[in-house]
Amino acid sequence: MMIEKTVETKCDKDVWQDFKREKSYALSYIYHQNIDFLFAYGKKFTSDEELVLDVIQDLFCYLIEKRKQLGKAENIRMYLLKAFRRRLQKEIGKRHRERELNNDLAIPTLEFTIEEEVILEEEVEEKQNEIRRGLKKMKSQQQEALYYRFSCGMDYEQVSGVMEISVVLARQLVSRGVNVLRKHMKESGFIFFLFNWKKF
Amino acid sequence: MTKNIYTKKSVEQLLEDDAFIALVRGGKIDWEEFLLQNKDNKSSLLEAKRIISALQFSEDRLGHKRKIDLWQKLEIVQLKSSKRYLRIRILQSVAACMLFLLSLGGGFYWYNESMTADYEFAANESPVQKGKTLLVLSTGEAIQLKHEQATIKVENEGKEICIVNDTTLKNLEPAKIIKKEIKLTEVVVPFGKNLSLTLSDGTKVWLNAGSRFAFPQKFEGKYRKVHLDGEGYFEVAKMKHHPFILTSNHANIEVLGTKFNVSTYDADDYSETVLLEGSVKVMGRNKLLNEKVIIEPGQSATYNTTEKKMAVVEIEEPEKNIAWINGWYEYKDVSLDKVLKKLERYYNVKFIYDENKIKKALPISGKLDLKSSIENVMPILSGVTGVNYIITSNYILIKH
Known part of the structure; x- marks a missing residue:
């Protein structure tokens, strides 16, 4: 899961142009380069795989049909990610309203969870699992910002662009998220220490 | 640094x-x-x-198949939006006929101690779309056959399997009995290929494209049992005390000595048996009703697995049903979707169409030379049925 800044950008611009000019390889390239990422990313907002796939399909259909009118894309993945997030948000909101008829004014915020349940991966050291558990203590927006910053390697401008918030707020979300994690690490580290200390 | x-x-x-x-x-x-x-x-x-x-996570993965399915849908969207989209006009001609033949499928199932469990192919790549014809020995060893139209004979009372014009595999020990289950030999005939086979009892089998067939190297015990997913024409050697039983996922057929054609693809929802000589008992695999019919030469029995219904009809020229052995198809009043499925198997192509619309199309009749290419066949089909089509490298899109 990479958002490469330097290497792919130049190339992306050309691929995008080719896509707009209906060169047939471009769609295939764009789809196959990004489908895994979009699917995994979508799953962070909902566990409903069909919904994620529907939105991906709608997004691509839109791109194909409107390709002549589309703007430039310096970074295709960023472009797709933003467009996809917006559509997903709309769709989840729509379904939510359909379920809760009496509450049709409330627009739910996009719920982002890095992992539903923290899976204890054997190859990940215990301390890292401890850090992941700390994610549960923070707001969805903070988790989302941390995900873009550290899992995807985005800079703050990109984070703010995707989340449609200011750069200042993006920075705040990340730094508060980091503080929660560090605090959690210290607490659990201390408990860990006490627990082991008794043994001696 | x-x-x-x-x-x-x-x-x-x-x-x-x-x-x-x-x-x-x-x-x-x-x-x-x-x-x-x-x-x-x-x-x-x-x-x-x-x-x-x-914060580096292992991510949820999308299965390969779903990825490809979605991609195919998008390719069609792209195709439709493209200016280069070819529109092929159709002549609404009533006359011409296309066709091919359809073997009748019959469902049959012999549900007693002689045929209990379902057979599972060891070569379980179900849509056998690609590659070469395969012979899978009871040992699990798989051999690729070189010819498009291969011929295999089991000889010397099951001790030898001979691939005509290829190699003879000698001294094959007859299948061992392990846990009372006899391991069978299998052949896999991909789309676009066919195969003829002589079994150890002298029974001759022709297998059509896209079929899998399992048989014992040597028949032992009271019943001669084989299993089919696909289409085959059988000339069963007469053995009064050893009934020949063909099982499939839709229906079973029991015969003594006879000639019949059966089309029983797992991917279809029916099994169609046409009898040319002798008599056969066809049993739909509906365990509750155990529906069975005995048909006579010139009749066909079709078992529909969705509706769980058996239909017996008279066929005017039953030998047309086995025309595929000689490289052509002849069909009369056959639905378009059946024709398309046959063509998919024979030419190893994929059609994409709206099933509901296709099912409403009128039945068609005709004759089709399977030796001519799909590019030559499509204009004729289009002329008869009035559908538009687009041929791409991966599939043929049918439009209405």
Whole structure:
């Protein structure tokens, strides 16, 4: 899961142009380069795989049909990610309203969870699992910002662009998220220490 | 090189540093070495590194098949939106006929101690779309056959399997009985290929494209049992005391000695048996009703697995049903979707169409030379049925 800044950008611009000019390889390239990422990313907002796939399909259909009118894309993945997030948000909101008829004014915020349940991966050291558990203590927006910053390697401008918030707020979300994690690490580290200390 | 940059930074500063994040995400550096070089700042580096690596997750993956399915849908969208989209006009001619033949499928199932469990193919690649014709021995060894139209004979009372014009596999021990289950030999005939086969009792079998067939190298016990997913024409050697039983996932057929054609593809929802000589008992695989019919030469029995219904009809020229053995198809009043499915198997092509619309199309009749290419066949089909089509490298899109 990479958002490469330097290497792919130049190339992306050309691929995008080719896509707009209906060169047939471009769609295939764009789809196959990004489908895994979009699917995994979508799953962070909902566990409903069909919904994620529907939105991906709608997004691509839109791109194909409107390709002549589309703007430039310096970074295709960023472009797709933003467009996809917006559509997903709309769709989840729509379904939510359909379920809760009496509450049709409330627009739910996009719920982002890095992992539903923290899976204890054997190859990940215990301390890292401890850090992941700390994610549960923070707001969805903070988790989302941390995900873009550290899992995807985005800079703050990109984070703010995707989340449609200011750069200042993006920075705040990340730094508060980091503080929660560090605090959690210290607490659990201390408990860990006490627990082991008794043994001696 | 990394030394000076990182010695003085706090955890917060490290987490603000794009290059440091990239370093951890890249996972390509030797951390022990790195921490040693920067040992003055070891604890901050370690903490920052832990936080970043804890946020690298294994991601949910989309299965290959779904990825491809979605891609195919998008390709069609792209095709439709493209200016280069070919529109082939159709002549609404009533006359011409196309066709091919359809073997009648019959469902049959012999549900007693002689045929209990379903057979599972060892070669379980179900849509046998690609590659060469395969012979899978009871030992599990798979042999690729070189010819498009291969011929195999089991000889010497099951001790030898001979691939005509190829190699003879000698001294094959007859299948061993393991846990009372006899391991069968299998052949897999991909789309676009066919095969003829002589079994150890002298029964001759022709297998059409896209079929899998399992048979014992040597028949033992009271019943001669074989299993089919696909279409085959059988000339069963007469053995009064050893009924020949063909099982499939839709229906079973029991015969003594006879000639019949059966089309019983797992992928279809019916099994159609046409009898040319002798008599056969066809049994739909509906365990509750155990529907069975005995048909006579010139009749066909079709068992529909969705509706769980058996239909017997008279066929005017039953030998047309086995025309495929000689490379052509002849069909009369056959639905378009059946014709398309046959063509898919024979030519190893994929049609994409709206099933509901296709099912409403009028039945068609005709004759089709399977030796001519799909490019020649499609204009004729289009002329008869009035559908538009687009041939691409991966599939043929049918439009209404």
